[in-house]
Amino acid sequence: MKAYKFTVFILLLFCFTLLTACNKNQGVYPNLQGEKILVYVAFHEDEAKPLLEGFKQKTGCEYSILRFPTGEALARVMEEKKDPKADVFLGGTVDAHESMKREGIIEKYISKNASSIPERYKDKDGYWTGLYIEALSIGINKERWEAEFKSKGIKQPESFEDLLNPAFKGEIIIPDPKTSGTGYTFVSYLVQSMGKEKALEYIGKLNRNVAQVTANGFTPAQKVGIGEYLIAVNFINQQLIVKKSGFNIQSKIPKDVGWTLCAVSKIKNGPDSKAANAFIDYCLTLEAGNALKNFSMAMSTREDVSIPEGGQKLKDILSNEKYDFKKAAIDKKDMLDALEKINP
Template sequence: MRIKKLLYIFLVSLVMVFFTSCGDSKTKVIYKKDGYPDLKGRNLVVYVASREDVGKLLLEMFKEKTGCTYEYMRMPTEEAVARVRVEKDYPKADIFMGGTCDAHTVMKDEQLSEQYKSENAKNILEPYKDKDGYWTGFELEPLSIAINKERWEKEFKPRGIKVPTEYEDLLNPIYKGEIVMPDPKTSGTAYTIVASLVQSMGTDKAIEYLKGLKSNVGQFTVNGYTPCQKVGTGEYLIGINFLGDQLMMKKSGFDMITNVPKNAGWTIDAISKIKKGPNEDIANLFIDFCLSEEGANALKNISMGFPTREDIDMSYKAKTLSDLEIYKEYDFYKAGKEKEFLVDMWEKIN
């Protein structure tokens, strides 16, 4: 009987060792001769709130270099955060990528993300990364006004009206029904518009401004990219969203004017590691890759944002950040904490 008991204990111990070793093997990454990890058989799940071509480029490159397969879902910023929140106890994804930076601060505050200080983050300028390592920015984008050039020259230029360059220009009654912008309830882009106006103008003046703007808007879109698409096709004359989205449309052949208004808000496209995601070790490696010089240089070919790495040559851009009169004091930590209040404020504006 004693022998059977000892044998039973031995077998249980053996099984425990087996499963422990399996768990350990998950974190023991083997590196290939080219310096990249060998991740064949592994899979990464990513929620992407940045432009789809940005997310897919980095994921495809990571797959090519490491053999790691991936799944991704493209969705508006607020939808992505809501999904992570719902899945908090049983996370389905490993990474939240892109979206406005205030969303990443909300995830940090709600303990939906976890710290990871990538070695490559040392090359990211300090204002563009969380000091505690909960998120790191890979590019910066200012808000901008887009105008359909063909419609402007045919319908509005003959009237002697100045091309809109500042936010105040959008209050002209002549633009009633001709403006398209995203909805702050679903879009991080739109929330950046509201939060940055409140911070730069003060709450009372911002409410008055937003009341006038809201009355001129013909459509509120679910996500931040759609406004420049609708301006590009001429469905609307004017749109408000991020400059990078507008420049991508111009690059695709749509003729539009882009003006970054004085005191425009801006965001940092960032990457966060979802807390207790199913592939935590692979998530770290993907963040390393996204923040690498190689990743940043790859983005130069398709993205119109401003890189956050200080060692990236930006001479390819017509303008640098210092050329733009953006609202440099914009505080996305404050914006993140005030989200519920400001969205409610927006809803009450008639």
């Protein structure tokens, strides 16, 4: 009889625990059937879809995506400030989110899931939260290097200074800082590490070797992957995505290189505040962190998400505290104006 009572007690306890878990799950994922969220996406569209599909499965909420390079997405929300069309700004470098914070375009939302993310990876006032870490890297097409450059005794570039070698004229592709968060991070890093005058002088010299400037940060890795160009400058995770797709791209992360965060924030007075909150909650879960890592090959801001293969060196660069996200946002207009003068 005692054994029977004990068994019944355990079953009741199990049922109670299960019911509590279900109730908690309902709290985490509200029923949003019949609602629809619009998300402006400032990274690769295929990164956004797993997040939005996972969110839809949990809540029933339908969604629409509009994908832009970071600079274009930022310009769009600025134009719509008085009549916001989107609910969430997903992706893009954190200087863009800082700019939106300063302009009153995004609003404070502190997700309960943000507690799993270290303070250095989120806004202290709660306006944005970092999803993953992005570090600048030099990408090299290994097949072309072996076939065309190695035999000439040319040193493989390991620093940004090495990219000024005349042998690389017409072989470098970089993202446009006016439209790309990746491109602007590169410029801002140069300014913060060299000083404005030396950075502009360096960019002027680099432009002599640059064959193409792209609207977004991902295209340079793609074009180097297929061998159209020899060298790309963009984020390491963008290069790792191309490498994972089967292309022979080699990455060189310079010492003390600049890095930033890919972030998410809630657009102020967006059409569906409830869905926006719930979607940000989902983006910051372990499930979403793993989904992003599996596609983006990036280092998650969540400490319980493993580092992707080939991304171990990211740990080393995180000691570089010189890059200031807020300064990058404050200096942006001035820097872009200065760039126009040397490269109209």
